[in-house]
Amino acid sequence: MRLDLRNNKDLLAGLLLLVIGGVAVVVAREYPFGSAMRMGPGYFPTVLGGLLCLFGAYLSVRGIRAAPKIAIDWNVRPVALLAAAIVVFGVVMSRLGLVPALVAMIFVAALAGREFRVKEVALLAVALSAFAIVIFVYVLKLPYPLIAGLLWMR
């Protein structure tokens, strides 16, 4: 029986939990553990990390034993592009201001969709930027430059 790592939900979840729990425990070793009576900042995190490792180990073993044949429909493209769009927003926002950030974000995000029509996305970017200026800058008075160094809303 060959182990299908890509499509074994239990094993993958187990390994993920093992890694997170392991890191949590290792990092928490730098924090004073304390005693049960006077718990240091390392006490609770160590317990939780250990717990995560236990759950992770159980799920891994269960995954290896049962070896379920349910395919996971990994679809990396949409989620990766969405994450990229968010990061792009953060980068552009802090340097160039709200409008460039929104336009860049919307174009990257739209790539995640099923269809990408340049004209439609451009129109969407204009409409949403206008909407954002009204809601966030005008109504909610968030202190953001529309375009950094050039355009402020008073």
Next chain:
Amino acid sequence: MDALSNLGLGFAVAFSLQNLAYCFVGVLLGTLIGVLPGIGPLVAIGMLFPLTFTLPAVPALIMLAGIYYGAQYGGSTTSILVNLPGETASAVTCLDGYQMARHGRAGPALAIAAIGSLVAGCVGTLLIALAGPPLGEWALRFGPAEYFSLMLMGLVAAGVLTQGDTVKGLAMVALGLLLGLVGTDVNSGMARYSFGVLELTDGIGFTVIAVGLFAVSEIAANLERNEPHEVFTRKITDLMPTRRDLRDSSWPMLRGTAVGAFFGLLPGTGPALSSFASYILEKKLARDPSRFGKGAIEGVAAPEAANNAAAQTSFIPTLTLGIPGTATMALLTGAMIMQGITPGPQVMTANPELFWGLIASMWIGNLLLVVLNLPLVGIWVRLLRVPYRWLFPAILMFCCVGNYSVNNNPVDVYLLALVGVLGYVLVKLDCEPAPLLLGYVLGPLMEEYLRRAMLLSRGDATVFFTRPISLAFMIATALVLAAVIAPAWRKRGSS
């Protein structure tokens, strides 16, 4: 009559022009967003709640509660018209509601859903007003040991009762607790898990977790699904149900309300389970069960009443004990904490205008739903035609700007992307993110109570079992665990 004078105070607060306006805006926005296919109350609250930060506590919470009801009701509208539930609670409504719509009875189905919600909302509000004060008074006697045990019970129940795998549910709770600990430890001043990132010493923002886990990963999941559904965009005539419809659905509504009110009180269950339970109950009681699934009006009335009643009563543990039972309630608890209010029994005495004002505005919100939604149904129907490829960039815009605005810092936005990816992976691995959010909200509090309890008992862990109330919570926790583990063991033994 204490309850009456308290409610009087509440209505006085809620009927102020400002609060009424926020309640209205909340309900309207909630419905608007909840109607959009594939967006449930969680996403709606998550994406809109940075908008409420600039408000004072009372209107902010009133608006959030309004968004919650609105989104829930909006979800039912989508279920009935498109057969595409925004969240599990309205999945049941699809069964008969969509069939009614296909038989040209979309109007009555929508009307009955609204009326059922209103009936349940009235009863639920009354229940909170009656049960809140005694429960809160009882909870004032809790020490740290009781609180720790209570939180443990709530979290274990939430992990176990979630859809899907028990072990994964519990693991998500633990992961949430751990994420909640990121940041500066209040006792020692030590920055934990900050990995040298300055912004992480303040902890991972609540909005980052909520929006990332629910909104961002939800968009990713939606983009993978096949889109076009049959939408009933025909003009909806005859909105009003016939007299027979009302007669057929009055008892189911009341039964649904009772079922929902009960499930709403339990931690971890909430609206989803209650609407399933009430649907099954109606099917059992019906003279002709075969009508269900083919457009039986009882199949719309009962679950809609149940999920609204549960939505109401789930406020009881949240407001009186400070222990949210569902992910949505965890969001509201997080909003309270961000407003500088520590949820718990002292809220009722320290901020009576907040507590009672919120309750009164819940009732007003329910009324607004009916008044607002029946005439506006035409607009909601038109909204359903908006293609998702226009919608999701707009949702993402709210997520980005909202998170950026919390600290005016791009690091929150980068973390949002990270948490979004994590949420997506977890969903793919059948790990429900809802228990994670509960754990995240309760993490720091739970550690604090554990520390205090152990300090008071001089390091003796039996304190959790010798104090009667704490013992009761511990026994309940053990029972919940046993109820899930026992059948699994038996199955293994027999096979």
